[in-house]
Amino acid sequence: NAGVTQTPKFRILKIGQSMTLQCTQDMNHNYMYWYRQDPGMGLKLIYYSVGAGITDKGEVPNGYNVSRSTTEDFPLRLELAAPSQTSVYFCASSYPGQGTGYSNQPQHFGDGTRLSIL
């Protein structure tokens, strides 16, 4: 059972380039998330999805886009890379809760993608 798999693990981009961070999970989780981690700041939610075809903004969505065409995959797109997007990016997934989705189910995290923009 692979869990949550992120690719690539490392990437260096030039300012203005674009790229897609890949995330796939094999646990049949409905919910998926993208976070960025900056030193001393904890993790900040970029986007999340409660199911295929449904995405919503998190706390820091500017400069990013997502799509969710399948349950397994949740790619994160950077269209015009900027130095402020240098960070470590984590994808996570979880089971949904009962009812409206408020849940005590833990999130399962990938190992991260370390992205530098120069």
Next chain:
Amino acid sequence: AQSVTQPDIHITVSEGASLELRCNYSYGATPYLFWYVQSPGQGLQLLLKYFSGDTLVQGIKGFEAEFKRSQSSFNLRKPSVHWSDAAEYFCAVALEYGNKLVFGAGTILRVKS
């Protein structure tokens, strides 16, 4: 707005000593609370969670945490620290709808021999 505060950025303890990492949250409803651990270059691993019932919860690797509603706290404890516990620890609260997590800034634990 919901928030999580971890007052200690760094903590250093001797191997074999006890450990307490502090976490305070701000949230109107009954919170769902989590502690995660992150080893260098790795993703986050769940240590334990609280959502109802007994306010003292047990987790993996010998960790426990106590939920105190009156103090809005969810402190993590371990009676005897091992060198392998050196890592960064994150406290988080889950929000309604979508199970979104709000994280604290993290506490880096160093263990000296």
